[in-house]
Amino acid sequence: MDQSVFDDPRITAVGLLVEAYTGLSARFAAQFEEHGLSPVEFEVLTRLARSPGNQLRMTDLAAQTSLSTSGVTRVVDRMERDDLLCRRACPSDRRSSYAAVTATGLARLDETLPGHLRIIEEWFTGQLEPAALAALLDGLRRVRDAVYPGATAGSTDPAPIDEADEAGC
């Protein structure tokens, strides 16, 4: 094996991306854990919280996360057991169900987010001057656009929500 292959600038580039990513992920995970959340759970909470009515159909949730539909079923099981979210019947399609954030889930997210933002600032965005950061993000965006197929996978058929009942489950 020719050692020089591993000094290839392309390998180095990937190494940087991987290490930056995994390093940041570890920081995030540690902070999530302080609030009793796993990375997946945090992702699920944010995806739901930013969706109309704080809810999403199981399939759409799967499409927006790193999980398969069966994976979503199981995460939702756990989170429903912990009262972070709940399932709701979909009025227009009896096959579907919504996963909806509970008040507890929203509170948990609220208490987790500030620290999360602080960590991003501290270890990522704050590490670079504005111009350098912009350049980094620009590069990432172009790679992302090339490589990430589901950048625009929105939920369809947002069911009408009774605001008063929201998170009431």
Place this chain on the structure above:
Amino acid sequence: MDQSVFDDPRITAVGLLVEAYTGLSARFAAQFEEHGLSPVEFEVLTRLARSPGNQLRMTDLAAQTSLSTSGVTRVVDRMERDDLLCRRACPSDRRSSYAAVTATGLARLDETLPGHLRIIEEWFTGQLEPAALAALLDGLRRVRDAVYPGATAGSTDPAPIDEADEAGC
């Protein structure tokens, strides 16, 4: 939940990093699979192949990968079964064993690497003009340096290798 939180530029920045990373990872994984390798197996092979004597002690291998020591034990089990590498006794410390790439393993790596480099080029480095790429890598490096603790975890006590016996197992 205030929707505007999710438009925070810090959240967006992380999103870009995550999506670029996972998108690229998926491309890599698909190509590895064409050659019968999982991402971890590819990582193990490269780490070993770039080490003196094409081998590394189990612990050092764990330190250089995303795996725990028990995780390494199990990957090495599988890869030894598939004849991609083999265990060797460490002459100077009877507790240790080396994982050493076999000829089969080296061949597999050789057949996988060109395509891997091509994919990096196609979806990552080739997406940007040289200056933009340099800026991206520079940013990544600074984040990596801040956030990735084990950037310099080398193996200790590289055992003397009989070159003739190498990969003979």
Place this chain on the structure above:
DNA sequence: ACCCAACGATTGACTGAGCAACTATAAACT
């Protein structure tokens, strides 16, 4: 109206990974 292909969610079987406990060896201390 009926059939049937497609779809949403769940379940069972399996896999890969981590943690903690354990064994064997090595090193350090007295």
Place this chain on the structure above:
DNA sequence: AGTTTATAGTTGCTCAGTCAATCGTTGGGT
């Protein structure tokens, strides 16, 4: 030398996640 402590690797247990099969529901074709 003998005891104690630390280290290298493996193993049992558990858990999160995927794939494939399944169940109920929907909607289109005739």
